[in-house]
Amino acid sequence: xRGLALALSWLTVLPVRxxxxxxxxxxxxxxxxxxxxxxxxxxxxGVLVGLAALGAPPLVAGLLTVGVLAAATRGMHVxxxxxxxxxxxxxxxxxxxxxxxxxxxxxxxxxxxxxxxLGTQAAALAALAASPLxxxxxxxxxxxxxxxxxxxxxxxxxxxxxxxxxxRAARPGGLGATVAGSQPWWVPGAWWAxxxxxxxxxxxxRGAVAVALGALLVAGLSWxxxxxxxxxxxxxxxxxxxxxxxxxxxxxxxxx
Numbered sequence: 001x002r003g004l005a006l007a008l009s010w011l012t013v014l015p016v017r018x019x020x021x022x023x024x025x026x027x028x029x030x031x032x033x034x035x036x037x038x039x040x041x042x043x044x045x046g047v048l049v050g051l052a053a054l055g056a057p058p059l060v061a062g063l064l065t066v067g068v069l070a071a072a073t074r075g076m077h078v079x080x081x082x083x084x085x086x087x088x089x090x091x092x093x094x095x096x097x098x099x100x101x102x103x104x105x106x107x108x109x110x111x112x113x114x115x116x117x118l119g120t121q122a123a124a125l126a127a128l129a130a131s132p133l134x135x136x137x138x139x140x141x142x143x144x145x146x147x148x149x150x151x152x153x154x155x156x157x158x159x160x161x162x163x164x165x166x167x168r169a170a171r172p173g174g175l176g177a178t179v180a181g182s183q184p185w186w187v188p189g190a191w192w193a194x195x196x197x198x199x200x201x202x203x204x205x206r207g208a209v210a211v212a213l214g215a216l217l218v219a220g221l222s223w224x225x226x227x228x229x230x231x232x233x234x235x236x237x238x239x240x241x242x243x244x245x246x247x248x249x250x251x252x253x254x255x256x
Contacts, residue, residue, distance in 0.1 A: 002025045002028065003025055003027075003028025003029045003031065003032050004028075004029075004032045004035070004036075005017070006021050006025055006026065006028070006029040006032075007028075007029040007030075007032040007033050007035075007036045008036055010029060010175075011033060011036045011037070011040075011073060011076070011156070012036065012040060012072055012073060013071070013072055013073070013074055021178070023178070023182070026178045026179050026182065027163075027179060027182035027183065029179075030159050030160055030163050030179050030182060030183055031160065031183070031187055033156040033157070033159045033160070034153045034154075034156045034157040034159075034160075034191045034195070035153070036156060037152040037153040037154075037155060037156030037157075037241070038149045038150070038152060038153035038156075039149075040069065040072055040073065040152050041069075041148040041149035041150070041151060041152025041153060042145055042146070042148065042149040043068075043072065044065050044068050044069045044072070044148050044152070045065075045144055045145030045146070045147065045148030045149055046145055047064070047065050047068050048061055048062070048065040048125055048128070048129050048144060048145075048148060049129070049144050049145060051064060051065070051129070052129040052130075052144075057126075058126035058127070058129045058130040059122065059123065059126040061125070061126060061129050062121070062122035062123060062124070062125035062126035062129065063122040065122070065125050065148075066118050066121050066122045066125065069152070070118075076238055077155075077237075077238035077239075077241045077242050078114060078117075078118065078238065078242060079235070079238060080234065080235040080236065080237060080238015080239050080241075080242070081110075081113055081114065081117060081235075081238055081239040081242040081243070082106050082110035082111075082113060082114055083101040083110065083235040083238075083239075084101070084113075084225065084233075084235045084236055084238070084239035085109040085110045085112070085113035085114075085239070086100050086101060086103075086106070086107040086109050086110045087100050087101040087225075087228070087229065087235070088109070088224070088225070088228060089107065089108075089109030090107075094170065094228065094229050094230040097228060097229055098170060098171055098229060098233070101233065101235055117242050117243070117246050120246050120249075120250060121245065121246050121249055123253075124246070124249035124250045124252070124253040125148070125249065125253075127253035127254075128144045128147055128148070128249075128252065128253050129144060131255070143202065143203075146202050147202065147203070147249075147252045147253075148249070150195060150198060150199055150202060150207065150210070150211070150248065150252070151210065151214075151245045151248035151249045151252060152245055153191075153195055154192070154195050154210070154211050154214040154215070154244050154245065154248045155214065155240070155241035155242065155243075155244040155245030155248070156241055157188050157191035157192050157195060157214075157215070157244075158188065158214070158215070158218035158222075158237075158240035158241055158243075158244045159179075159188075159237050159240065159241065160183040160187045160188030160191065161183075161185075161188040161215075161218050161219060161222055161240070162218070162221075162222045162225075162232050162236050162237055162240050163179045163180060163181065163182050163183045163232065163237070164181070164183050164184070164185045164188070164222075165181050165182075165183065165184060165185065166181065167180060167181055167222070167226055167231065167232050168180055168181060168231045168232070169181075169231050169232060169233070170229040170230055170231030170232060170233050171231070171233065174233070174234050175234030175237070176231075176232055176233040176234040176235075176236070176237070179237075180231065180232055188215075192211055192212075192214075192215045195211045196208040196211040196212060199211045199252075203252060206251060206252065206254070207252065209251050210247070210248040210249075210251035210252045211248060213247045213248065213251050214243075214244030214245070214247045214248040215244065217243050217244055217247050218240045218243065218244050221236070221239060221240055221243055222236070222240065225239075
């Protein structure tokens, strides 16, 4: 349970004391991350449903829910997305990209990535609030909450793929160096398979596609960043989470 406590401490604002982690505990925290993501998503889904029930316009409810999720994670994942976008957008060797990511400022690539990702999340959440997956009023609220939980868990399952064995840390120190190469490939695979099954139960083929799309985008991001940065960083974890969560929300909110 130390791994779960560390995951809660790392990934949420909850005042959980986990102490200084060793390598085994840090690896366990990555394995627990999808569960923590699901809990965060369920809480955010509750906020979305509550705002919609109070009569808030769907887009306002979606934007506020995105803000709640960012606050609940200390903005760590969106910061990782911004830094990764700036690193990928610059020229030069990996050292140059890593220096840009360490700078702390938000360049044009970061701004565009945040506007597009968070705006898309808000719009998808608005669609879920206005036209939830389930058809009956009684089932509407639970289905919206579960959809957000599924998307958030899908994003955090991406941590395991970014940290899979064979991928080294791009630089010493920090979260990336603590968890790089710590996960067998089948750990995120098992999470995504379980989440795809849950998605199918929730929304039929659309739910399974939502998880699969998130997984594919994380795989592509991990491949590209490992080449560009000569390894992985903690920022890539945040970028993977936001990318997969966004994709899953869009797929869940799309009606065919």
